[in-house]
Amino acid sequence: MRxxxxxxxxxxxxxxxxxxxxxxxxxxxxxVLSDDVVKHICEVAAQMGYRPNRLAAGLRTRRTMTVGLMIPDITNAIFPPILRGVESVLEPLGYASIIVNTDSILAREHLLVDVLRERGVDGIIHAAVLRNDPKIVKVAAEGTPMVTVNRKIENSGIPAVVNDDAQGIRMILKYLFDFGHRKIAHIAGPEDLSTGQGRKQAFVAGARELGLDVPARAIAQSQRFDEAEGRRCTAALLDGGWPLTAILCANDRLALGAFEVLRARGIDCPTQVSVTGFNDMPFLDLIPPRLTTVRIQQFEVGQVSADILVKLMTDPAAAVASETTLPVKLVVRDSVAPPPSG
DNA sequence: CGACTTACTTGGGACAGCCC
DNA sequence: GGGCTGTCCCAAGTAAGTCG
Structure with missing residues (x-):
């Protein structure tokens, strides 16, 4: 090969x-060149199949025109639209993305951050951060431009683009309340994630505002945002003996797990137990009962985070918002009904 | 012979300055 | 002064050179 x-x-x-x-x-x-010279050179370059060597250009510019995208779980359908939003900004500017999957394992996340740095990425969009992670804070402080998406590390100085979780939980709680539900259980997201923590706090605060009783056994704590944990937590709630009529899940995948257990036990959703999700990941509207959930602006959240990262990569001293919160929307489908009477 | 130093290597960008 | 050239520079691995 030549x-x-x-x-x-x-x-x-x-x-x-x-x-x-x-x-x-x-x-x-x-x-600064004459049109004739430019035209001639471009023609010859095209004819010879010239493609610039970004690695070589990086020697001089100290930029590689690559950006690392860290996601916690590549099987989670919520991430493709976010990545598309990111790429809609980065690609036209000539950046290429390196996507890595942390599997929500801390050691793996730390390894991958180093791998991205060794590759000389110009910046990192991090969708997999834990609520508390000194290593990541250190990497950002050492000068790697970084933006977190969906999640945040509090008081870290790392700009975060997040969704209005509190508002979303409040809306869906109110929605359930208006249907007559008074025994609303919660499957909480992982405590080490800002989303898990924030949504749980919003649930507790919102329930109190509505005058609802929330005993300890009304909340099941998941360890991961996935269907298996949704199943485990739903079983725990049902076996806990609290007469719940609705389960407000901290995300859609937990809700899908809840569906499975309810179905397996012959409990009808929504006539016997209502279920809600969060995120509105793709394809939910195709799985019966179609899940009532909170839609986050998936594409936009990616877009906004990329905009901020570009600013930071172009000018490390650029002033950017420490936190950008995007509004969410209630998506009404079929998984909520009035509680059974009696 | 091993330890250490030095020079060279890559492709392309930044910048000073040359020349018609 | 427009159009272009020449030189230096970048990171860091490797090979060659030097020395005790």
Missing amino acids: KAPTLKDIALATGVHVSTVSRALNPSLRT
Whole structure:
């Protein structure tokens, strides 16, 4: 296989200097050259199949034009739209993304952060942070531009783009309340995640405002945002003996787990027990009973975080909002009904 | 022979300055 | 002064060179 052509090869073929070729191929620098020279060089470059070597350019610019995207769980359907939002901003600017999956394992997350740094990424969009993680805070403090998405590390100085979790929980709680539910249980998200913690706090506060009784056994604490934990927690709630009529889940996957257990036990949703989710991940509207949930602006959250990261990568001293909160929306489907009478 | 130093290597960008 | 050239620089691995 023939070696890929470099600037030097184009220079040799066109009879101009390497630097001239470099300028001719760079839209923002070619203005100092005559149109004829630019046209000729571009034609020859295209004909020779020239593609710039970003690694080499990075030697001089100290930029690799790559961005690391860290996600906790690649099987979670919530992330593709977020990544699309991110790429809608980064790709036109010439950035390429390196997507890594932490599997929500702390050691793996730390390893992958180092891997991304070794690759010389210009910045990191982190959708997998824990509520408290000194290592990540240190990496950001050492100068790696970073933005967290969906989640945040409190008081870390790392800009976060999050959803209005408190508002979402309040809306869906009120929605259940208005249907007549007074025994509303909660499957809480992991305590080490800002989303898990924040939504639980919002649930407790919201329930109190509505005058609802929330005994300890009305809350099941999950360890992960997945269907297996949704099943385990639902079983624990049902076996706890508290006469619940609705289960407000901290995310959609927990709710899908709840559906499974209810179905297995012959409990009908929504006529016997109502269930709600959070996130509105893709395909929910295709699985019966269609889940009533809170929609987060998945694409936009990615877009906004990428905008902020670009600012930081372009100017490390740029002033950016420490926290951007995007509004959420109630999505009414079929998984909520009035509680059974009697 | 091992330890250490030095020079070279890569592709391309920044910048000073040359020349018609 | 427009159009272009020449030089230096970048990171860091490797190979060659030097020394005790």
